Amino acid sequence: MDAAATLAAGARAFTAYVQGVLGEDAYRKYLQHREATHCDEPLLTEREFWRDRMDRQDHNPQGRCC
Amino acid sequence: MNQKRRNNTTGTDVLVQDPQLPPVAVEPAAVERAGRWTPAKIALWVAIALLGGVAWVVLAVVRGETVNAVWFVFAAVCTYLIGYRFYSKVIEKFLLKPNDVRATPAEYKADGKDYVATDRNVLFGHHFAAIAGAGPLVGPVLAAQMGYLPGTIWIIVGVVLAGAVQDYLVLFFSMRRGGRSLGQMAREELGVIGGTAALVATLLIMIIIVAILALVVVNALGESAWGVFSVSMTIPIALFMGCYLRFWRPGKVTEVSIIGFVLLIAAIIGGGMVAGTDWGSAFFHLDRTTIAWGIIIYGFIAAVLPVWLLLAPRDYLSTFMKIGTIVMLAVAIIVVRPEITVPAFSEFAGKENGPVFAGALFPFLFVTIACGALSGFHALISSGTTPKLIEKERQTRFIGYGGMLMESFVAIMALVAAVSIDRGIYFAMNASAASTGGTIEGAAAFVNSLGLTGVHLDPSTLAQTASDVGETTVVSRTGGAPTLAVGLSHIMHQLIGGTAMMSFWYHFAIMFEALFILTAVDAGTRVARFMLQDSIGNFVPRFKDTSWRVGSWLCTAVMVAGWGAILIMGVTDPLGGINTLFPLFGIANQLLASIALAVCLAIVAKRGSFKYLWMVALPLAFVAVVTITASFQKIFSPVPAVGYWAQHNAFQGALDAGKTEFGTAKTTAAMEAVVRNTTVQGTLSIIFVVLSIVVIIAALLVTWRAFRNGGGTSNEDPAVPSRIFAPAGFLATAEEKAIRAQWAGRPAGRTPARSGH
Numbered sequence: 152m153d154a155a156a157t158l159a160a161g162a163r164a165f166t167a168y169v170q171g172v173l174g175e176d177a178y179r180k181y182l183q184h185r186e187a188t189h190c191d192e193p194l195l196t197e198r199e200f201w202r203d204r205m206d207r208q209d210h211n212p213q214g215r216c217c
Numbered sequence: 218m219n220q221k222r223r224n225n226t227t228g229t230d231v232l233v234q235d236p237q238l239p240p241v242a243v244e245p246a247a248v249e250r251a252g253r254w255t256p257a258k259i260a261l262w263v264a265i266a267l268l269g270g271v272a273w274v275v276l277a278v279v280r281g282e283t284v285n286a287v288w289f290v291f292a293a294v295c296t297y298l299i300g301y302r303f304y305s306k307v308i309e310k311f312l313l314k315p316n317d318v319r320a321t322p323a324e325y326k327a328d329g330k331d332y333v334a335t336d337r338n339v340l341f342g343h344h345f346a347a348i349a350g351a352g353p354l355v356g357p358v359l360a361a362q363m364g365y366l367p368g369t370i371w372i373i374v375g376v377v378l379a380g381a382v383q384d385y386l387v388l389f390f391s392m393r394r395g396g397r398s399l400g401q402m403a404r405e406e407l408g409v410i411g412g413t414a415a416l417v418a419t420l421l422i423m424i425i426i427v428a429i430l431a432l433v434v435v436n437a438l439g440e441s442a443w444g445v446f447s448v449s450m451t452i453p454i455a456l457f458m459g460c461y462l463r464f465w466r467p468g469k470v471t472e473v474s475i476i477g478f479v480l481l482i483a484a485i486i487g488g489g490m491v492a493g494t495d496w497g498s499a500f501f502h503l504d505r506t507t508i509a510w511g512i513i514i515y516g517f518i519a520a521v522l523p524v525w526l527l528l529a530p531r532d533y534l535s536t537f538m539k540i541g542t543i544v545m546l547a548v549a550i551i552v553v554r555p556e557i558t559v560p561a562f563s564e565f566a567g568k569e570n571g572p573v574f575a576g577a578l579f580p581f582l583f584v585t586i587a588c589g590a591l592s593g594f595h596a597l598i599s600s601g602t603t604p605k606l607i608e609k610e611r612q613t614r615f616i617g618y619g620g621m622l623m624e625s626f627v628a629i630m631a632l633v634a635a636v637s638i639d640r641g642i643y644f645a646m647n648a649s650a651a652s653t654g655g656t657i658e659g660a661a662a663f664v665n666s667l668g669l670t671g672v673h674l675d676p677s678t679l680a681q682t683a684s685d686v687g688e689t690t691v692v693s694r695t696g697g698a699p700t701l702a703v704g705l706s707h708i709m710h711q712l713i714g715g716t717a718m719m720s721f722w723y724h725f726a727i728m729f730e731a732l733f734i735l736t737a738v739d740a741g742t743r744v745a746r747f748m749l750q751d752s753i754g755n756f757v758p759r760f761k762d763t764s765w766r767v768g769s770w771l772c773t774a775v776m777v778a779g780w781g782a783i784l785i786m787g788v789t790d791p792l793g794g795i796n797t798l799f800p801l802f803g804i805a806n807q808l809l810a811s812i813a814l815a816v817c818l819a820i821v822a823k824r825g826s827f828k829y830l831w832m833v834a835l836p837l838a839f840v841a842v843v844t845i846t847a848s849f850q851k852i853f854s855p856v857p858a859v860g861y862w863a864q865h866n867a868f869q870g871a872l873d874a875g876k877t878e879f880g881t882a883k884t885t886a887a888m889e890a891v892v893r894n895t896t897v898q899g900t901l902s903i904i905f906v907v908l909s910i911v912v913i914i915a916a917l918l919v920t921w922r923a924f925r926n927g928g929g930t931s932n933e934d935p936a937v938p939s940r941i942f943a944p945a946g947f948l949a950t951a952e953e954k955a956i957r958a959q960w961a962g963r964p965a966g967r968t969p970a971r972s973g974h
Contacts, residue, residue: 166471171339172346172540173533175470184329201467204330205525210763212524212743214423214597215532215736216350216588 177204232318232938239959241939242317242609247952252306262302269295276561277366283556286633289365290551293373293629297622300377305618308382312821312829313389315610320939322395323606332396335606337615337943344603344620346536348384348595349543350733352588352806353628355433355697358635358704359799360585361643362573364563365636367582372632375583375590376625379836383810384595385617386817386833391600392607393933399600399813400748403912405932406819411915415812416752418908419597422805423745424776425901426594428783429802430734430741431512432795435788436696437727439505442498443687447488447724448731449501451531452515454480458530474533481534485724489687502689509788512738513781519735520742520773528743531736538729546630546705553711555637563640564669572648572667573695574796575858580847584803589628591840593809595621597744611945619947634704635697641674642682642691646700649793650693651881660692687720695795702726742780746772786894791887792864792880797894800851801901807844808909811837815916822920823929830920841913848906852899861899868892 170176178200185194195203234241243251272291275284309315323334335343360368391397397405400419404412438444458477466472491497503511519527565571566578574585588594599617607613635643644667645653645660653660657676664674683691686706691699706722714721747763749772754761760768787794814837821833854860857867868891871879882888923929942960944953 168339168342170471171336172342173470173474173536174343175468177333178468180333181329184327184333188327188329198467201462202525205463205523205529207330208524208529212740212747213347213601214594214744215733215740216348216352216592216594216598 177201232316232936234318234938235940238940239942239963240956241942243945243950243952243956251950251952262299265295265298269299276369280561283558284365284561286550286553286555286557286637289369289629289633290547292369293626296373296377297626300381301619301622304377305381305385305614308385308618308829308832309611309614312826312832313386313613315389315613316936317609317611317942317945318939319610320937320941321392321607321610322604322934323608324939324941325934325937326395326605332605334608334941334943337608337612337945338947340603340606340608340612341616341620341947342540343606344598344616345623346539347598347602348592348620349539349624349627350588350737351430351433351698351730352592352594353624354631354701354730356586356588356803357628357632358697358700359573359647359795360582361559361632361635362563362571362647363566363578363582364560365557365632366561367566367578368586368632369629371583371586372590372625372628375586376621379810379839380589380591380595380625381618381621382832382836383591383593383813383817384599384621385614386821387596387813388599388604388607388617389610389613390817390820392604392610392613395934396605397600399596399816402600402820402932403812403816406816406823407912407915407919411815411912411919414908414911414915415816416748418808418812418905418912420745420748420752421901421904421908422593422809423741423748424779425783425801425805427516427738427741427745428780428787429798430737431509431516431780431784432787432798433696433698434731434734435505435508435512435784436694436795437698437702437731438503438508439694440502440690441492441688441727442501443488443492443720443724444727444731445501445503445508446491446497447484447728448735450484450487451481451534451728451732451735452527454484455527455530455534458533459526462530463525470533473530474537477530477534478537481538481728482725485721485728488724489720492687505788506785509781509784512735513777513784515735516738516742516781517773517777519739520746520777521770528736528739531732531739535729535732535736538732542725542729543627543630546634546708547626549708549712550630550633553708555633555708555711557633557636558671559636559640559643560670564667569856570858572644572652572663572796574799576800576847576850580843580850581800581803583843584800584807584847586628587803587806587810589625589631591807591810591836592624593806593811593813596809596813608941608943609939609945612943615946631701631704634701634708636704638700638704638707639674639678640669641672642678642703643700644669644672645674645679646691646694646703647697648693649695649796649881651791651793653693655690655693657690657692685716685719686723688723695793697795698727698730701730738780742773742776745776749775783897786897789890790894791882791891792894797861797898800847801898801905804844804847804851804902804905807840807847808905811840811844811909812912814840815912819916819919819923822923823931825923825928827924837913837916841909844909845906848902848909851902852906861895861902865892865895865899868895 178197181200268291272288275288276292323332326332357368400416403415454477458473461473569577641664644664648663653663657679660679661674661676702723705726706719709722710719750760787798814833818833818837821830850859851861855863857864868879868888872888877885879888882891942956
């Protein structure tokens with residue numbers, strides 16, 4: 152692998168990490184989960200999924216540390 | 218049936234994995250083999266131990282004029298590495314005994330939403346962002362009053378033997394219980410009385426913590442047009458980000474965080490310009506009481522608004538800022554390597570009348586530095602989201618223990634930043650306005666009267682510092698955040714931007730602390746409201762319905778009134794606010810730690826691991842002695858500066874004698890305020906110590922009963938064999954890589970043992 156490819160791979164890994172920590176991959180993981188389980192509930196679209204995710208936090212608050 | 222299960226009294230299960238699958242765990246024998254010592258490994262660990270040892274000698278024994286900050290980094294990192302490699306492994310091997318054949322809640326309860334197996338390194342970042350806030354940045358700054366060494370020792374040794382142990386244990390036990398919260402575990406393990414005491418304590422602690430964090434922000438923003446402008450701009454920025462994610466581009470979290478970050482920097486730069494104009498400085502120059510009311514109103518509105526509008530976008534911003542700033546500060550300290558002139562032990566290490574916080578080194582140093590060494594609040598996080606996301610049991614050591622070590626490192630950096638500034642400026646900033654009179658001349662006279670060796674403060678130095686950081690004054694900016702901001706700007710301007718950038722860095726630091734704190738205020742109010750609704754719901758069932766507007770608004774109002782009253786009390790306190798209230802914050806936090814450790818003690822005893830009970834008993838005993846002694850001194854000490862009731866009686870006596878001024882209170886109204894405030898503070902101290910004693914006794918009884926019976930019933934979820942594999946630590950070992958290669962050919966979709974639906 153030449154330097155440019157290594158750098159690009161590093162940048163990709165870094166982006167993926169930041170996205171993971173911020174939780175951007177949540178919908179992708181939801182799809183993966185649904186694919187693996189084949190349950191009958193209707194599949195949420197991306198927009199519905201994020202709405203649902205935020206709204207569930209309204210009813211299940213988590214503390215932030217001091 | 219490819220699964221055999223045998224329950225024994227300790228609650229551990231013997232599981233057998235599906236033979237169709239590649240290994241889901243590294244064989245215990247292979248783990249042993251990987252841990253075997255080779256000459257290269259021995260050399261590496263000897264080198265780490267030597268470097269750490271030398272660093273400690275430089276910090277603690279060598280008495281030069283100055284000490285370089287880089288030694289703090291070496292002492293901390295080497296000690297953390299040794300603690301992580303040896304002590305946490307001992308805890309893992311003998312006490313917790315994680316079993317990777319057993320599925321975690323993220324696997325057996327997988328629902329693609331709350332329970333999602335998450336990559337360990339991502340989860341580490343996630344967990345760290347959730348536990349680290351303003352706490353580790355503030356406590357060490359105040360503790361610097363006693364010199365650098367007491368704080369450094371407590372932060373580093375405390376985290377290895379207590380703080381990280383607590384986080385690791387709570388995370389592991391909550392994971393074994395499907396991600397149950399600390400409150401639920403307390404009720405299960407300690408019974409009704411212990412559980413109720415834990416619940417009441419948690420609720421009170423929420424109120425105290427939110428109030429004192431808000432007080433830190435108020436003190437940082439008071440009379441600072443620049444700060445008020447840039448921090449209030451975070452509200453429209455967050456609203457914009459919320460709408461962006463809700464309506465325009467759902468899920469584009471990184472994108473919106475970058476946009477928000479750019480806007481935030483613009484708000485900091487804009488704040489400087491606005492504060493430079495006449496209208497700007499007139500409009501945004503607010504006194505502390507006005508700002509306190511602003512935060513109270515904000516706190517109420519923020520806590521009743523939907524999460525997506527304000528809290529979630531703020532969270533993204535603060536995660537982004539947190540990790541970025543901490544990395545930046547670490548790099549800056551290593552590159553700039555500031556010389557520290559503060560003595561190892563200051564004049565106040567042996568006294569109990571320090572101007573920053575009152576009380577002797579023992580126990581008050583150990584409550585002043587809570588977060589960073591041992592923080593009870595973490596038990597709420599470690600039993601919240603994180604256990605529902607863990608992929609494999611053995612990863613809890615890396616995430617729980619390792620995550621807390623990271624936070625401790627943040628506290629060390631905050632300490633370095635605080636001790637890198639001139640001691641005269643440090644005391645002028647952190648002594649209450651009652652002592653300094655709020656003027657540069659008064660502050661200089663007060664600091665020079667303290668009799669600190671090598672300190673002679675000139676009023677012009679204070680004026681210069683204020684103008685460097687773009688403020689009208691730095692005198693009596695108590696609370697720790699402004700001192701840290703001065704320290705950070707002192708270090709950062711040597712790396713980027715020179716003196717011209719000092720004011721930017723100062724306000725950058727204020728901004729990111731305010732961001733964490735306002736998020737914590739919002740989230741804390743929400744959590745407390747839900748706990749209150751749940752408790753009232755036991756008597757009036759309708760309150761349990763969290764979508765009932767009236768109930769949730771009412772409970773929010775009660776909670777906001779609770780912390781708001783303490784906040785206003787702190788802001789208007791004639792004795793100074795932070796120096797009387799901060800010990801309560803620390804005591805509350807350490808009390809929560811003792812509750813968490815008490816629950817862990819009971820669980821360990823029920824598991825029958827009496828031989829290794831000391832690993833929990835040691836930190837529990839220490840934190841119990843510290844909180845109970847500190848509370849007793851706050852209640853019974855005859856020294857007015859230390860004892861709330863002594864202060865109360867002194868002022869009450871003066872009022873009864875018809876005096877119109879007493880000590881730093883110059884009017885009868887101020888004297889009455891002191892009498893009122895000390896009543897509240899003294900009463901809270903009594904409640905805290907009683908709750909803490911009740912919980913500890915409950916835990917000791919459960920432990921004793923378990924000891925007599927040789928164990929107890931386990932409240933763990935039933936064991937289910939795992940069907941996934943992932944490495945345990947930061948880097949995969951050779952065995953783990955080999956197993957991963959066997960999994961590589963298989964389809965990505967995994968079949969959970971039991972569907973979550």
